[in-house]
Amino acid sequence: MSLPSAANAPPLTGGKLALGTLAVALATFMNVLDSSIANVAIPTLSGSLGVSVDEGTWVITVFAAANAVSIPLTGWLTQRLGQIRLFVGAIVLFTIASWLCGMAPNLPVLLAARVFQGLTAGPLIPMSQAILLSSWPKQKSSTALALWAMTATVGPIAGPSLGGWITDSYSWTWIFYINIPVGIFAAVATWMIYRSRETPTRKPPIxxxxxxxxxxxxxxxxxxxxxxxxxxxxxxxxxxxxxxxxxxxxxxxxxxxxxxxxxIVDLRLFGQRNFLGGTIAISIAYGVFFGNLVLLPQWMQEYLGYRAVDAGLVIAPIGIFTVLLSPVIAKVLPRSDARLIATLAFIGFALVFWMRSNYIVDIDTYHLVVPTLLQGIPMAMFFVPLTAIILAGQPPQRIPAAAGLSNFVRVFCGAVGTSLGANEWYDRTVVHHARLTEQATPGNPAFTQFLDFLAKAAHLDTSASRTVFGQLVDTQAAMLGLNDVFWISAVIFIAIIPLIWITRAGKSEGGAADSAAH
CATH class of the missing domain: 4.10.860 (DNA Excision Repair, Uvrb; Chain A)
Structure with missing residues (x-):
């Protein structure tokens, strides 16, 4: 007798449902955590390996790019291996890749290990969605999506604070070693609970x-x-x-x-209005969000003197409202228009980035934390409605392909957003630096008076006074450049709202989840 399809198997109950959900969630958490845990460790990691911070940033982008490449293979691999064997195998290989990352003696080896880690991470997100939805009753599918979204959003949030604490207290290598016990538990628990719910296999051409x-x-x-x-x-x-x-x-x-x-990638899915609008909207938004999540701790460490752990803790409060409100959104979503909730999320993101565009060089921790705390509100309204919109109306057999393709575009946009955000910050910093120094000439009385003031106040000679002035200009230019990035980010979130509204109207877009589960 053939094994039952996970999509058609009866829902889990009781302790099996709880443990199965935890195992799948931990695998998802481990994956998304590694997309951001290195963010605050980049300066330390770069110094340890003897490379520039720009080169160290490749640790983030190569992971995201490799992850994006492997995600579209999920559908084909699922048919060849079955959902459960693929998911458990990906967890095991991801855990091995994490160990190799921690053992890397130099940047080329670390980048190779991160590519391997990204490739093995590809199936984890789309498979976790499909397995989790098949575990819950049809009427609870929105709750299942909310639980998945909590792990998917808390990972990038917890990553910087956890990565900062590990980097300052131990070594940057432990940001990768931490995956080993988590991966072992997730693989063993998932196999124990789900091995009897394996999907049928066949050998489609590659x-x-x-x-x-x-x-x-x-x-x-x-x-x-x-x-x-x-x-x-x-x-x-x-x-x-x-x-x-x-x-x-x-x-x-x-x-x-x-x-x-x-x-290998079913681009025909983009012919569906909901998939097209939802995927492009969630991908651009994620690219902007993740790019800023990389820049913020770097700026705090390089220009404000924050330790890695302190920079991470400033970002951590974003998880408070995310965790508190995600269950609420899950209950509201079936009776609401998912497009409206997603629109409110984008407006919330725009307001947060507008607040950040007013930062100053001597900003205190309180004013850094407040926008971060408030950002948790739109985060809670972000993943669940847009995922429901994207998967709406998909038949069960197309859920892996649809989830895989949408996640491919989203993750790839995260890598692109990181690169474009860093480049835009650099370019705007150069522009502001030129404007700030264009009047710094010996013929300008205000400039010479400022140097005289520095010399008298700090007992510096002319050369030292110029050095101090240069440092002040560098700090101010970097701040103004980052403010520009924040302002542009706010504009982008407003500009992409129409993408949400090209999708089909109707309440309970969570019906997508129903289709996914059954």
Whole structure:
């Protein structure tokens, strides 16, 4: 007798439901935690490995890019291996990759281990959604989505504070070793509970051409974004070449996937209004959110003198309202229009980033924490409604492909958002630095008077006074540049609201969850 499909198996109950939900949630948490735990450790990690902070940031972007590449393989791997074997296998390999990251003696080895870690992480998010939804009763599917969203949002939130504490108290290597006990527990518990709910398997053909083109355009685009600043962008023939290669391989990828009988990525899903609007909206929003989540702790450490753990703790309060309100959203969603809730979330994000665009160089911790605390409110209204919109009306057999593709776009946008945010901060800092120093000439009485004041007040000679002035300008320029990034982020959140409203109207968009579960 064939094993039952997880989508058609009866819901779990009692202790099995609780333990199964915990195991799946921990696997999800482990994955999303690693997308952000290194954020506050980048300065320390870079110094330990003898590389620049810009190079250290590759630890974040290569993970996200590799993760994005592997996510579309989820549907094919599910058919070949079955949902449960794939999910447990991915947890085990992710745990091994985490150990390799901690053991890395230099940056190239660490980046290779992070690529491996990102590749193994690909199936975890879409599989966790499908398995969790199949575990809960149909009428509780919104609750299941809310639980998944809590783990998916708390991970990036807890990452910086946990990563900062580990980095300051122990070593940056432990930000990876922490996954080992979590991964072992999640793998063992998941296998014990779900092995009897394995899905049927078959051997579909693999779209090798599509996979190769996917790797080509994602890889070249990510390298172009990461190296652009160092190579002076399009003044460099290397960047021009990478851009052309990315454009050509992407165009070929789209054409091939739309005409291939068994595509590695089912781009036809974008022909559905809900999938199109919801996926683009959640992906752009996540890219902006995650890019800022990387920049904020770096700025606090480099220019405000915060320790890694303190920078992480400033970000941690974002989880308070997220955790408190997520169950409320789960109850409200079935009786509400998911588009309205998502719109309120985007407006909330815009207000938070507008508040941050008014930061000053001598800002205190209280005024840093308040926007972070308030950001938890739109975070709670972000993932659940948009996920429900994206999956609305999908038949059970297309849920893995739809969840995989939407997560691929979202995760890839997170990598792109990190690179673009860092580049925009650098560019705006350069602009403000030039404006601040254009009047710093010996012929300007105000400038010479300021240097005389520094010399007398701090007992400095002329050279030391100029050095102090330069440091002040650097700090102010970086602050003004970051304010520009925050302001642009606020505008983007308002600008993408219409994407939500191209989706179909109707209450209980959580019906998507019902379709996913049954």
């Amino acid at each position: 779209d090798l051409v599509g996979l190769g083109l996917l790797v080509a355009w994602v890889g070249t685009l990510q390298v172009m974004l990461d190296k652009g600043k160092d190579l002076d962008w399009f003044h460099s023939p290397v960047i021009v070449g990478l851009t052309i290669a990315a454009a050509v391989s992407f165009t070929a990828f789209v054409i091939w996937e739309l005409t291939e009988e068994h595509p």
